[in-house]
Amino acid sequence: MKNMSKVIKKGFVLLACAFMLLCGSLIPALTVSASAEETSSDRYYDEYPISTYAVDSETVNYSRRTYDMVTTTNEAPDYYANSDLSNSCGPTAGGIIVGFYDRYYENLIPGFTPNYTNGRYKVKDKVYIPALMQELYTLMRTNVDDVGVSEADCKNGLKTYVEQKGYNLSYSSVKNTWGTFQLSSAKSAIDNNKPILLFCDEAGLIIVAQGDHYDRIVTSIVQNRHVMVAYGYCTVKYYNGLDENFRTDTYLMVSTGLYSQSTAFVQVNTTAWLDNGYAVTITA
DSSP, X not given: OHHHHHHHHHHHHHHHHHHHHHHHHHHHHHHHHHXXXXXXXXXXXXXXXXXEEEEEEEEEEOSEEEEEEEESTTOOOOOOOOTTSTTOHHHHHHHHHHHHHHTTSGGGSTTOOOBOTTSOBOOOOSSHHHHHHHHHHHHTTTTTSSSSEEHHHHHHHHHHHHHHTTOEEEEEESBOTTSOBOHHHHHHHHHTTOOEEEEEESOEEEEEXXXXXXXXXXXXXXXXXXXXXXXXXXXXXXXXXXXXXXXXXXXXXXXXXXXXXOEEEEEOSOOTTEEEEEEEEEEO
């Protein structure tokens, strides 16, 4: 019986050891999986070309309609991602910001003139802007810790680039201390010729096709978390035959960073799609 007791005890010890070894092999795997989920959940990324899908098409009939539209000076560049840079919406948005300010601070993109003589921004060239995006891609640590960029790396990389060129960059949130989007802050930024860096989660890109006393409003969703740039705001008011205002839509106007749809509206009547937004100021 004494020997049997030893065998049983030894069996329990071996079983316990085996269980601990099994747990030891499982726990790191579970930990890595949880860690990967945590880091990827706050990343902004996309493959080229960035994919969207249509979710809604609506027709608004009206008797009279008014547009109140304000943009930064000459709007903003509508650059799109480099085809050889994966998950690069952060560097693309950063490139749009830099291209916007290069007309005022020429050393931001040495040797490059971002606008035509009429003031309008040029389309993406084949040398300067791709090189700019490649540099921002590195400075933003794109795909280093996980896919795409984090908000912090995107902002820090853009700031580093600007400071390396001899200028200053600052960010001002368009959300209040409770995390609520403040349209007044966004309007103030645009009124003062400052583009806004937007960190988005499945943003709805809106195109408004105008007809004879009707608007056709088509919404497409960017499938992944995405970074883009706002350069204007627009309020559309619709009136019926009695001249009663029955609907008001408020939008931000954005450079999307997409090749297929370079500019669009985004709805700000609701902003569940907006993780964060920052007015960007560059000074000498």
